[in-house]
Amino acid sequence: MPTRLRHGLRAILPLAAALLLGGCSLISIDFTPKIRPLEEETVEGTGASKVLLLDLSGLLQEDTPGLSLTTPPPRVPLLARVREELRRASEDDKVRALVVRINSPGGTITASDVLYKEIRDFKEKRKVPVVAAIMDVGASGGYYAALAADQILVHPTTITGSIGVIMVTLNAQGLLEKIGVAPLAIKSGPLKDAGSPFRGLTDEERAVFQAVIDDMYGRFVRLVAESRKIPEARVRAFADGRIYTAEQARGLGLVDRVGYLDEAIEMAKQAAGLTEARVVMYHRPREYRVNMYSATPVTPGADALLGQLAGALSGPGARFLYLWWP
Secondary structure, eight states, X not given: OOHHHHHHHHHHHHHHHHHHHTTOOOOOOOOOOOOOOOEEEEEEOOSSSEEEEEEEESOBSSOOOOOOSSOOOOOOOHHHHHHHHHHHHHTOTTEEEEEEEEEEOEEEHHHHHHHHHHHHXXXXXXXXXXXXXXXXXEETHHHHHHTTSSEXXXXXXXXXXXXXXXXXXXXXXXXXXHTTOOOOXXXXXXXXXXXXXXXXXXXXXXXXXXXXXXXXXXXXHHHHHHHHTOOHHHHHHHOSSOEEEHHHHHHHTSOSEXXXXXXXXXXXXXXXTOSOOEEEEEEOTXXXXXXXXXXXXXXXXXXXXXXXXXHHHOSSSOEEEEEOOO
16 A cells, blocks of 8 residues: 555544544545646746647547546546636736647547637637647648647648548447347437447438538538638548648648747747747646657557547447548
């Protein structure tokens, strides 16, 4: 048993005994770790002005409960964390620019769109420059979120693009037949259980889902055309779901520059008219923040990967995703 926990129990047990002897019959002790408020850490630079470095990593969705082989620590869901960080920055007049560091293959359509809106709203409210810096991957929903920035920089080895929509569902009909299980759905209309994992899609259902996908794809294409100042017909010509390297993306006009994270910070400082500034990050107490790469997550273990996949496939019905799913 850890020393700190042992000392804590020694302090609590006498109190519990005293309460019981005094006639108290109900004791409730909560050992659940608490989520503490954000703290600010300077990770680079000097000066009074600040450049906020915001991290978007992993699958973009409201939460990723999924499967886990270990007990996960308490955490704030991605969308809530991003809104919390941007709200704090919006109340700090010393924050003069924002750099959004992205390392994500995308996620759900709604999460990608919410992140785009949060960044865009912050930019419009504070009137500060925003630079997106894409690291390993900024594809599909990851690239969608980057479109809220004024400028997009990609690492020389970045994979980006994958503009499009994918619907993820399961068909367990064959498995159920093998074990002798026949699901029954009583429904108000023929399409009420469309996308059910207990049977295959009918032609009519497939057409309905394709129409939804086409509509969401059109939204993505129009946003690319508007944000990157590219004719919509040209965007549709290369937005067939494929991925692009950094140089390919720059050639298509999808990004502004190929470089490194420190160059993205310099771009933000120049756009804000700053010669010097502190690069700051927000974090929970005891979270590691020492330099501009501190929050980039390490490669997840097997249990984390299972949890991410389960999160993407779980939930009622089919999932519509802005996601690079090789």
